[in-house]
Amino acid sequence: MIKYVIIVFLAVMTVSCNGEQSLQEYYVDHKENDNFVMLDVPASLISPKTDKLSPNQKEVLQTVKKINILALLLNAETKTLLKPETEKVKAILSRDGYEELMSFGKPSQRMRLYFKGDEDAIDEVVVFAQDESKGFVLARVLGDNMNVADMVKLTQTINQDSSSFKTGQFEGIMDIFKDK
Amino acid sequence: MTKILISVLVFLMGLTAQAQDPFQKFEDMQNVASIVVNQKMLKMLSQFDLNTDDPEMKNYVDLVNSLNDIKFYSTKDTDTAKLMRTEFNKYLGMAKLDELMRVKDDGKNVQFYAKPGKSDDYVSEFVMFIDGINNADDTVIAKITGNINLKEIGKIASSINFSGSEELKNVKVN
Numbered sequence: 001m002i003k004y005v006i007i008v009f010l011a012v013m014t015v016s017c018n019g020e021q022s023l024q025e026y027y028v029d030h031k032e033n034d035n036f037v038m039l040d041v042p043a044s045l046i047s048p049k050t051d052k053l054s055p056n057q058k059e060v061l062q063t064v065k066k067i068n069i070l071a072l073l074l075n076a077e078t079k080t081l082l083k084p085e086t087e088k089v090k091a092i093l094s095r096d097g098y099e100e101l102m103s104f105g106k107p108s109q110r111m112r113l114y115f116k117g118d119e120d121a122i123d124e125v126v127v128f129a130q131d132e133s134k135g136f137v138l139a140r141v142l143g144d145n146m147n148v149a150d151m152v153k154l155t156q157t158i159n160q161d162s163s164s165f166k167t168g169q170f171e172g173i174m175d176i177f178k179d180k
Numbered sequence: 181m182t183k184i185l186i187s188v189l190v191f192l193m194g195l196t197a198q199a200q201d202p203f204q205k206f207e208d209m210q211n212v213a214s215i216v217v218n219q220k221m222l223k224m225l226s227q228f229d230l231n232t233d234d235p236e237m238k239n240y241v242d243l244v245n246s247l248n249d250i251k252f253y254s255t256k257d258t259d260t261a262k263l264m265r266t267e268f269n270k271y272l273g274m275a276k277l278d279e280l281m282r283v284k285d286d287g288k289n290v291q292f293y294a295k296p297g298k299s300d301d302y303v304s305e306f307v308m309f310i311d312g313i314n315n316a317d318d319t320v321i322a323k324i325t326g327n328i329n330l331k332e333i334g335k336i337a338s339s340i341n342f343s344g345s346e347e348l349k350n351v352k353v354n
Contacts, residue, residue, distance in 0.1 A: 099218070099220055100216075100218055101217075101218055101220055101221035101224070102215070102216055102217040102218060102221045103207075103214070103215070103216045104213075104214065104215035104216070104342075105213065105214070105215075106210070106211070106212060106213040106214065107207075107208055107209065107210050107212070108210070113221070115220065119220045119223050119224055120227070147227075148224040148227065149224070149227035
């Protein structure tokens with residue numbers, strides 16, 4: 001009897017694990033796809049070349065490992081892709097260990113924010129923004145024990161000076177946190 | 181043995197079955213704009229200004245920290261608005277909420293409800309309904325859960341840039 005229970009249990013687990021894509025696999029699968037735009041930004045690129053940063057600030061920056069951006073830009077050919085692909089991403093995000101932080105917008109235009117890890121030691125932040133007429137952007141900030149409060153402080157100091165800092169994407173992401 | 185099996189099954193089902201929010205379905209409806217802020221996000225937000233000495237700011241941080249989640253749904257579409265009204269009334273009966281107050285502001289009917297918390301000033305759930313059907317304005321449902329200090333709830337209004345959030349400022353506690 002117990003054996004039977006265990007077997008059923010294992011079967012259920014296998015079924016629920018198999019055939020499900022992780023977000024990483026989704027990225028890899030769409031890397032070669034011409035309809036998608038992929039951008040990998042290693043942390044070294046967003047780090048400033050100058051020594052203006054304090055050791056403390058450097059430490060915060062070092063918690064970010066890289067930023068992955070995958071975008072589906074709509075045109076006549078890719079128009080039909082938006083809905084199924086959006087559903088796929090949403091499904092992955094709802095089960096692959098991500099927790100939703102917030103979402104806002106309407107069905108035609110929405111932004112969602114997810115994270116993985118502990119709230120004061122984040123491993124990954126995912127921004128998923130979708131627009132009915134333009135497509136979607138899926139951005140992952142991968143890191144090691146990232147702290148949102150530290151990062152916001154950092155981007156604030158960076159905004160004040162330093163023009164050598166390439167924060168384009170980074171700021172966009174952090175603006176969400178600042179906006180309150 | 182069967183008993184154990186059943187209890188295991190029930191336990192597993194309890195894990196997977198999520199408490200369904202009756203308003204959640206509005207999120208996927210056309211014509212409905214929404215904002216949902218979850219607890220972890222609120223915790224992170226409250227970390228931002230920890231160093232502040234400003235008592236006003238500290239109150240604000242305390243408030244944010246005490247919340248579990250914030251949900252706003254709004255629509256201008258009449259049919260959807262009627263559906264919201266229906267769902268809201270259903271929810272009132274189900275969740276056993278007390279009416280706090282009604283405000284008629286600019287032709288809009290605004291109603292506030294709450295679920296009692298640990299003391300008079302604190303509620304565990306706060307719900308607002310703005311009826312905009314009659315003057316073609318936004319109809320809004322707002323639901324906030326946590327350990328909410330009613331005296332402070334107006335402060336959330338300035339942080340949430342969403343249709344109807346201003347009405348929160350009207351909440352008055354004797």
